[in-house]
Amino acid sequence: MSTMTAMEPEYSVPFVAKKRMPPVLRGFLWAAVGFLVFNTLISETVPTYGHPFVTELSVTIGWVAALVGWILGIGTWEAVVKPAFGIATRWAPATGWRRYLEYSTDHKVIGIQYVVASTGGFFIAGFAAMLMRVELMKDQMWLFQLPQQYLTTVGIHGTIMMFSVGTVALVGGLGNYIIPLMIGSNTSAFPKMSGISLWLVPAGILTVAFSPLLGYWTTGWRGYQPLATQDASGIIFYYLGVFALTLSSLLVSINLTATIIFKRAPGLTWNRLPIFAWGMLTVSLLNLIWLPEIMMTFILSLLAHVAQLPLFTAVGSPLTYMELFWLFGHPEVYIVVVPGFALWQEILPVMSRKSLFAEKWGVIGLVFVMALSGMVWAHHMFTNMRNDEMMPFSFFTEMISIPTGFAFMVVIGTLWKSKLRLTTPTIFILMSMFNFLIGGLTGVFLADPVINLQEHDTFFIVGHFHYTIIGGMVFSWLGAMYYWLPKLSGRMYNEKLGVIGAIWVFLTFNITFTQFFILGMKGMNRWVPVYMPYLQNMNFEVSIFAVLLGLGFLYNAIVILHAWRRGPKAEKNPWGGKTLEWYSAAPEGTVNFPETPRVVGSFYVYGDESEEAVVLPGAAISQR
Numbered sequence: 283m284s285t286m287t288a289m290e291p292e293y294s295v296p297f298v299a300k301k302r303m304p305p306v307l308r309g310f311l312w313a314a315v316g317f318l319v320f321n322t323l324i325s326e327t328v329p330t331y332g333h334p335f336v337t338e339l340s341v342t343i344g345w346v347a348a349l350v351g352w353i354l355g356i357g358t359w360e361a362v363v364k365p366a367f368g369i370a371t372r373w374a375p376a377t378g379w380r381r382y383l384e385y386s387t388d389h390k391v392i393g394i395q396y397v398v399a400s401t402g403g404f405f406i407a408g409f410a411a412m413l414m415r416v417e418l419m420k421d422q423m424w425l426f427q428l429p430q431q432y433l434t435t436v437g438i439h440g441t442i443m444m445f446s447v448g449t450v451a452l453v454g455g456l457g458n459y460i461i462p463l464m465i466g467s468n469t470s471a472f473p474k475m476s477g478i479s480l481w482l483v484p485a486g487i488l489t490v491a492f493s494p495l496l497g498y499w500t501t502g503w504r505g506y507q508p509l510a511t512q513d514a515s516g517i518i519f520y521y522l523g524v525f526a527l528t529l530s531s532l533l534v535s536i537n538l539t540a541t542i543i544f545k546r547a548p549g550l551t552w553n554r555l556p557i558f559a560w561g562m563l564t565v566s567l568l569n570l571i572w573l574p575e576i577m578m579t580f581i582l583s584l585l586a587h588v589a590q591l592p593l594f595t596a597v598g599s600p601l602t603y604m605e606l607f608w609l610f611g612h613p614e615v616y617i618v619v620v621p622g623f624a625l626w627q628e629i630l631p632v633m634s635r636k637s638l639f640a641e642k643w644g645v646i647g648l649v650f651v652m653a654l655s656g657m658v659w660a661h662h663m664f665t666n667m668r669n670d671e672m673m674p675f676s677f678f679t680e681m682i683s684i685p686t687g688f689a690f691m692v693v694i695g696t697l698w699k700s701k702l703r704l705t706t707p708t709i710f711i712l713m714s715m716f717n718f719l720i721g722g723l724t725g726v727f728l729a730d731p732v733i734n735l736q737e738h739d740t741f742f743i744v745g746h747f748h749y750t751i752i753g754g755m756v757f758s759w760l761g762a763m764y765y766w767l768p769k770l771s772g773r774m775y776n777e778k779l780g781v782i783g784a785i786w787v788f789l790t791f792n793i794t795f796t797q798f799f800i801l802g803m804k805g806m807n808r809w810v811p812v813y814m815p816y817l818q819n820m821n822f823e824v825s826i827f828a829v830l831l832g833l834g835f836l837y838n839a840i841v842i843l844h845a846w847r848r849g850p851k852a853e854k855n856p857w858g859g860k861t862l863e864w865y866s867a868a869p870e871g872t873v874n875f876p877e878t879p880r881v882v883g884s885f886y887v888y889g890d891e892s893e894e895a896v897v898l899p900g901a902a903i904s905q906r
């Protein structure tokens with residue numbers, strides 16, 4: 283029993299280990315069988331002109347069956363379904379690295395699985411970005427044969443980046459791993475559900491990535507109707523893939539919300555809740571509000587395609603989809619960057635050993651960003667509006683800079699006159715703040731209809747949102763990975779290699795994407811593989827830096843991976859952080875806190891009045 287963990291659910295009660303197929307392989311097999319059976323059933327029973335084996339309806343239902351087969355095959359069958367019917371299973375949960383390749387209920391394993399899945403999505407979508415940039419090296423078509431191929435690549439890139447990286451990496455990955463530790467809990471609130479939700483991510487990524495199998499689609503990451511209704515069937519895999527990815531994020535958010543509300547250690551009151559936990563709670567609420575909305579929109583769009591319902595094609599309705607999409611689409615931007623804000627405020631007090639300045643305002647800022655984000659959607663549609671309709675949306679959009687400014691204020695106040703340790707995480711976070719500032723400032727321009735109407739659908743926009751998303755989210759994600767690496771792996775990275783990585787991506791990122799603004803202002807349109815010849819020199823050179831940037835991300839991934847496997851053993855709490863996760867020495871698969879810790883003070887008070895924030899009963903373990 284001593285090797286058993288508190289987290290192991292009841293299915294591991296007496297069993298005789300039985301040999302079985304590797305779960306990932308079995309998942310694929312069951313998915314294939316599910317697809318074939320249901321696809322055949324539908325395509326044979328529902329008569330279609332010409333009797334093709336794969337019809338839009340059959341592929342949709344076949345996909346659902348495949349998804350169910352995949353989830354069951356990965357281990358849910360033994361771990362969830364059979365026990366639910368009282369059937370004992372003879373299945374031993376895997377140990378060692380194999381744990382990561384099957385269904386798990388350990389929030390730490392799930393967290394790592396999410397990080398890995400997101401990173402996989404990042405590199406798949408990044409590869410698509412490289413293809414786009416190579417195509418754009420010339421003003422004529424040369425890599426792709428058809429414009430549709432370029433547009434599908436744009437769609438795959440944007441879709442996978444948004445729904446499997448932006449929405450998932452910080453919330454599903456670090457949220458799952460860190461939050462239960464950070465609030466002094468041994469499990470998350472719904473570990474079984476959480477274990478299932480993870481496996482939707484690879485399914486979703488693969489569905490989107492293989493969408494061209496069903497034909498090219500031309501609507502980018504937004505799936506615009508009624509345009510999409512004219513697209514080939516590939517768009518079906520866009521809707522289905524995104525549905526799987528958003529469902530995963532929705533389940534993560536339900537789990538994190540319940541965990542933060544109900545599983546806090548004694549003494550961890552709301553005004554002591556760590557700022558990263560506030561960020562995760564805020565973003566989870568955003569997800570709970572907006573993801574169901576976009577999921578319903580996608581179901582309607584799917585029905586418009588598969589069942590030919592005239593939902594978006596009736597007279598006057600082209601705007602319907604746009605309203606529905608951007609109602610979600612703008613909050614999505616904050617779903618992506620709010621965790622980034624929280625990371626700035628979490629990591630910099632530790633690195634500067636100074637109390638978090640105006641902490642309450644930081645939290646208020648997060649909550650107000652969340653509230654305002656749902657009131658600005660039409661700034662994506664200024665070209666479709668009358669002048670007098672633009673005013674409120676322009677106004678609310680510019681208002682968002684106020685609560686966003688709180689995040690900057692809190693961090694700058696904290697850094698003021700501090701002795702900042704310029705470690706790799708610090709540098710990444712400062713870079714993230716700088717980049718996001720550029721994204722935010724160009725956003726103020728775009729909020730102004732006069733400028734927006736000039737820059738709409740140009741590379742100025744593409745520059746703006748990459749600054750916000752890569753600048754705000756990807757840079758802080760990297761910073762957080764370096765910051766928590768000793769926690770995640772028990773090992774330390776090499777500081778010199780880390781700093782080189784930070785400088786590398788910072789320089790190449792800025793050289794690449796500032797030129798997107800210039801290209802946009804010179805008249806470079808987005809969603810076109812062919813452009814005016816006078817733009818070619820700049821595009822050529824931008825593509826070179828884009829590839830260098832891609833290599834920079836690869837370099838950082840390698841540095842982190844290498845440290846993970848081979849790095850020197852890390853101290854338990856190398857940064858001297860006060861939050862609860864540093865009090866737990868548990869590696870994966872073991873109990874976080876053998877005895878419930880008690881929170882007795884603030885996590886962010888440093889300096890003279892500094893005291894321990896946490897009391898561990900029993901062992902009088904002190905941190906320093």
Ligand code: HEM
Nearest residue numbers: 411436440443447448502503504751808809810828831832
């Ligand atoms: C090496 C890094 C990257 C490069 C070089 C790059 C390049 C590009 C380019 C050239 C486009 C516009 C294509 C066009 O409109 O013709 C684009 C679109 C887009 N990118 Fe990236 N990108 C990168 C990373 C990212 C990341 C990290 C994210 C998000 C997490 C992201 C999200 C998007 C989105 C949402 C679109 C819009 C797609 C659409 O219009 O439907 N990109 N990217």
Ligand SMILES: [Cu+2]
Nearest residue numbers: 611612661662
């Ligand atoms: Cu917006």
